[in-house]
Amino acid sequence: NLPGKVALITGSTSGIGLSVAKKLASQGVHIGLNGFAKPEEISAIRKEIENQFKVKTFYHGADLKEGPQVKSMVQETSKALGNVDILVNNAGIQYIESAVNFPEQKFNDIIAINLTAAFLTTKYTLPQMLDKNWGRIINIASVHGLVASVNKCAYVAAKHGIVGLTKATALEVAKTGVTINAVCPGWVMTKLIETQIQQRADQYKISFEEAQIKLLEEKQPSVTPVQIEQLGDLITFLCSDSASQIKGSAYTMDGGWTAQ
Ligand code: NAD
Structure with a gap:
């Protein structure tokens, strides 16, 4: 069901996001990239994906801390590739410090990038998905969306938030062909x-x-x-028709972390 679909993957210039981009491209999905990297790195990523998988790519350098940039990323990606069918909210940053010493600006930035940006991309892509009555939103949360660790108050708050956002938005569209789920890696x-x-x-x-x-x-x-390719496989499964009744879930892939 995936060839010819359009995915927008935030924070896809490295790590998990880049791996997911390649995995979806290998299934014939056109890829909207986002994230920070040098221009030559971005064009190398685009060339590699286009040549290897024969799909179209588009890059938007939105800083996800900035709401208006998130909106224009969705608009410009849709204009370049077509309406977004698959949204992977992956971009995220970490900062480790006790709450007492946690810089306030850093806290706000983590909430903005790791949580608010996912709300905004959801808000702007959902109407496109509902129009077609098909869509997949996958929010990359973390085990820290389910349990906490010390000195990560902003990250844990944002990741618990994104699990909540996943459940709430999944319920809003439960009767449609759009599914919204979270993935919680260790x-x-x-x-x-x-x-x-x-x-x-x-x-x-x-x-x-x-x-x-x-x-x-x-x-x-x-x-x-966890290997990044294993996460790519889980996300591809969540995009498949077999996963159409998985709604509002938070899938762990954590080597047993949250089983303890
Ligand atoms: P990474 O640092 O390799 O990638 C993060 C991506 O986000 C990069 O492309 C970066 O450019 C982008 N990014 C950062 N700030 C941004 C901003 N303001 N605007 C736009 N893009 C921005 O990290 P990763 O390990 O691949 O993490 C990806 C996601 O997976 C994150 O949400 C992270 O919290 C989550 N996660 C990672 C792990 C892990 O062990 N690596 C575990 C659980 C969850």
Whole structure:
């Protein structure tokens, strides 16, 4: 059911978002990219996807902290590729600090990027999906949408928020062909967690590998990171017709983190 459909994937210049973009492109989906990267990196990503998968791509550099830019990203992507059928709200940032010392601006930025932007993209793409009576919105939450960890108050608040947004919006369109779900990964090997591993390695004066095992052991019973391709497969499944009755769910892929 996917060839010729149009996906908009926020934060798709690296990590999970880029992997999902490639996976959907491999199914014949035209890809709207977003996120920060050097112009030459963006054109290399676009060329690779277009040449390998023979689909169209479009890039919009919206800073998702800025509401009007989110709106123009949706408008311009639809103009370039056609109405959005699949929306993957993936962009997210992290900041680690106690609530007492948490910079207020940082808190607001995390809520804006990790939560409010997903509300806005949903608001602007849903009418297009409802017109066709088919659509998929997949919100990349986190285990931190279901449970908390210390020193991540903004991230945990935003991720719990996006699970709530997923449920509320899924109910609004439950009778239609549009489904809205969240995905809740545990540790996935990307830049976002490499930074956290490196910080630990520096703090405890241990190797990157030792720091990685320590980080995983604390929370993820499998002591194995989730591979970005595995998330891409889950998201592709959620886009399939087999998943048409999965609505408002929060799917974990976390090596057992939230089973404890
Ligand atoms: P990443 O840092 O590799 O990618 C983040 C993407 O978001 C990049 O493309 C970046 O340019 C973009 N981005 C950041 N700020 C932006 C802004 N203001 N406007 C537009 N784009 C912006 O991180 P990742 O690990 O691939 O994370 C992707 C998503 O998965 C995030 O929502 C993250 O919270 C979630 N997640 C990651 C993990 C993990 O272990 N890596 C676990 C659970 C959930």
